[in-house]
Amino acid sequence: MKKPLLVLSAIALSISSVLTPVAATAALPQAVSNQQLPSLAPMLENVTPAVVSIAIEGRQVSRQRLPETFRFFFGPEFPTEQLRERPFRGLGSGVIIDADQGYIVTNHHVINGADKIAVQLYDGREVSAELIGSDEMSDIALLKIEKTKNLTAIKLANSDSLRVGDFAVAIGNPFGLGQTVTSGIISALGRSGLNIENFENFIQTDAAINSGNSGGALVNLNGELVGINTAILGPNGGNVGIGFAIPVNMVKSLTEQILEYGEVKRGVLGVLGGELTSELAEAFGYETNHGAFINQVIPDSAAEKAGLKAGDIIVSVNGKQIRTFSELRAKIATLGAGKKAALGIVRDGESRTVDVVLQAASQSKVKAESLHERLAGAEFANTSADDGVKGVKVTRLEEQSMAARYGLEQGDIILGLNRQPIRNLGELRKALEKNPNVLALEVKRGNNVLYLIIR
Template identity: 85%
Template sequence: MKKTLLVLSAVALGISSVMAPAPATAALPLTVNNQQLPSLAPMLEQVTPAVVSIAVEGKQVSRQHLPETFRFFFGPDFPTEQLQERPFRGLGSGVIIDADKGYIVTNHHVIKGADTIRVQLHDGREISAELIGSDEMSDIALLKLEKAKDLTAIKLSDSDNLRVGDFAVAIGNPFGLGQTVTSGIISALGRSGLNIENFENFIQTDAAINSGNSGGALVNLNGELVGINTAILGPNGGNVGIGFAIPVNMVKNLTEQILEYGQVKRGVLGVQGGELTSELAEAFGYETNRGAFINQVMPDSAAEKAGLKAGDIIVSVNGKEIRSFNELRAKIATLGAGKKATLGIIRDGDEMTVKVVLQESSQNKVKAAKLHRGLTGAEFANTTAQDGVKGVKVTNIDEKSMAARYGLQKGDIILGLNRQPIRNLGELRKALDQQPNVLALEIKRGSNILYLIIR
C-alpha cells in the first residue's frame, strides 16, 4: 500500500501425517435441507475480469548532499549536492471502467514516476498502458490500454447510497500474488483527517486490503464498483481490518475531468471553516454535530455570490448529507470548476438551500518549466468559456524569463503546436512528451494569430 514497506513470508505445513485423506468421491453438498448454499462465486465470475494487475518501472531521482570540503578542493562554485537516478519497480491493481475505449482507473501513487506501465488481464494477457492523466491530491490516475480487445468493464454504482453495514468485497493483487478476493462490510463513511491525501472522503471497510491492493476494486454484492482501494491503517502496513477506498462518485467526477481537460479542473467554493462541534451546533440552533461550519466567506468568491454567510452550517451537497468540513472540501474540489451545486444549509436554526457555481482553483495552473525548458517563466491554465476558444492560456509570465525572451506574453492562448491542435493542458503535455527539437506555437493574441518559434 501507499507509504508502507512490507515483507511477506510463506510457510507450507504438511498435514498428511495427522489426517487421513478424504475419499476421492467426497464432495461438499450444494444444498442443505433442499436450500442452495449462499456463494459470491456467480457474482465474482462476472466482476473479476474487470480487475487487472499493474506492473510499473521507472527511475526515482534523489538528491545526494556532498561535503563542504569539496569546495575547498574544487572551488566555491562546485555544487554541494548531486542528483542520482535509481531504477524502481512497483505493483498495484486497476479497474476497467470502459471496455470499448480501454480505460482503467488506478491510484496515482501506483504509477507515479513510471516510464513503462504493463497491465495483466484476468485471462493472462499482458498489454502496455498509456497514462491519460492523474491527480496526486486525490490519488486517482486514468490509463488507456493500447489495442486491447475483448475487455470486460465493471458497472459503477452510486456511492452516495452506501450505508454502514453494507457488505463489500475487495478485489486486487496483494503482495503480487495474483488476483485475490476478500470480503467484509462498510465500516464507516466520510472518513478524513488521515493525512493520506489532500482531499479525503474515504469509505472504510474491514475487507482485508494489503500492499498491492492499491487501485483495486471495492464492490457491492451486485458486483457494482463502490470505491477504489487506496490505503490501509495498521502496524508495518499489514491488514488489521481498517482499509480505505475512494468513493466511486469522486472517481467518476475526476476521470471525466481528466478526459475533457487533460487534468482535474478543481472547483472552489471560497469559504474557510472547520468541523461542527456539539457546542457550536447548540449555539447556532442545530441539533446534531454533523455538517461543515463556515467561519469566513472569501470576498468575490462563489460562496459570496451565492449568498453564503459566516455562521452558516452546510449540511448537504446536491441532496447528499455532509458529515464534516473535510468531506465538504473533498466533494467541492472533485465536482469541478464551473459546476453548479445545491447546498443545504442551517442559518439561525432555519433550513434553507442556496445554489452556487463553483470557481476554478488557482491550483489548476501549471508551471510551464515542468513542460519544456524554453517555456520557463510562464504559467499556463486551460481556457474558459469567457475566452471563446479552446486552448492553453498564459496566465502569468516573468518578464525576465526565457519564455518572455522568446516573445510569449501574458494573455496569449496556445492553439497549436507543430501543426497539431492544442485544446487543453493534457494535449499540450502529450505533444511535448515527444520532445520536439523546435516548438512552433500557434498563438492567439487578441484578434491576431501568430507563430512563435522556441528552441
C-alpha cells in the first residue's frame, strides 16, 4: 500500500524541480548579459500617434417597387418606384500623412456614403473630418481635419524597395476595439486578380488584419508607412494570415492627384495584353515568365507614339520590375495623365528602354445617386474639349427617374451649384458632400443657360 504514495511523492518532487527554475526566471532583470531584450515598443511610440480611428454615419438609399394596383387607385401618373432611406454607421482606420494641413488617408470603402465623418486621435480627442476626394477604383480616400495641435504625421517609405520576407507591422482599429498592433512579414508583392478593386497591385502580409483595420497603416521596422491596409482573405471576414495593403507609392500618387485636380486623372498606355506564360517567353526569346505581354497596340495611343509593338514584353516601369499585366495596369493608371514613364521591354530577345508620355483616360462616368439621392437616375461625366466648356455633363438619364422629374435632360452641362463654379466631377462631389437643402444647378442646355432648383 506504500508504493502509490512513493510514486506520488516522486511525481510531486519532479513537478517541484521543474517549476523552480520558472519561478527563478520571473525574477530575472530586463537585460540579459547586459543586452536589452528586443522590442518594437520604441518604434511604435513614435508611429502609433499617426494612426487614427474613423467613425462614419450616413444614409443608404434603396429603391422599392410598389404594386401596379396603386395606379388603379391613384392614377397612371403615380410612380411605381419609391426611394427609401435608412441610416447606417461604420468604423475604420486612417493615417495622418500631413500634420500641418491635417490630411488623413484611408480607404474609399470606409467613408463611402458618409454624411458625417468623425476622427478619434490616438490621445482620445475627437474631431470632425471633411472628405477632400476619393477614388473607388483604387479604394483610396483623402480626408482633412481642421487645424489641430500636436498632430503626428507618419513618414512615407519607398514601397518599391520592399522584399518578400521583410518584417511588417499593422496598426488599426479592428472591430472597434481601439488601436491594435500586430506583426508579421511581407508574404508576397504585386498581388492581383482578387477582384477586390479595379486596380490591384497589393502587398500581401501575414500580420493579423481584421474588420475595422481598413485604412490603417502597414509599417516597416523603421516606423515608415509602406502600405494602407485594405482587405482580408477569409471565409468569415476574419484573419487567416492573408491580408492586403495598397503600396504607399501608389497612395502618394493618388492623393497628389486628388489634391491637385479634385479627382484621380488616370494615365493610359494604350495596349491590350495578358500574362506572360513560359511558352510565350520562350517563343519571344525571354528567359523568365515575369512581365506583361502586349497582344495589340491601340492606334494613336501613347504606346504607339512611343514605338511599342505587338509582341513586346514590358518587364519594368521606371526601373522597377513588372511581374504581371495586372501590375502594369495598376502602376500606369496611378502614375497619372501626362506623366512620363520609362518602360523596360524585351523585343526579339533584346532588352531596351522606351520613354512614353501617358495619355488621359477616357471619360469616367459616375452614377449620380452616388453623389446625391435627388439626382438618382442620371449618369455624369467630365466634359471633353468638344463640348467647348468645362463642367459636368449628363451622359445618360432614365425616364421617370428623380433627376428627370426635377428637369434634368440628357446632354445638359452643369456649370455651377449654389453659385459655386463646377468644372469637374471632383468639384461637384465636394460641393454635394456639404449636403445642401436646396440644389440650385446652373445648367447649359444647347446655347442657353438656365437654373434648375432641386428641393
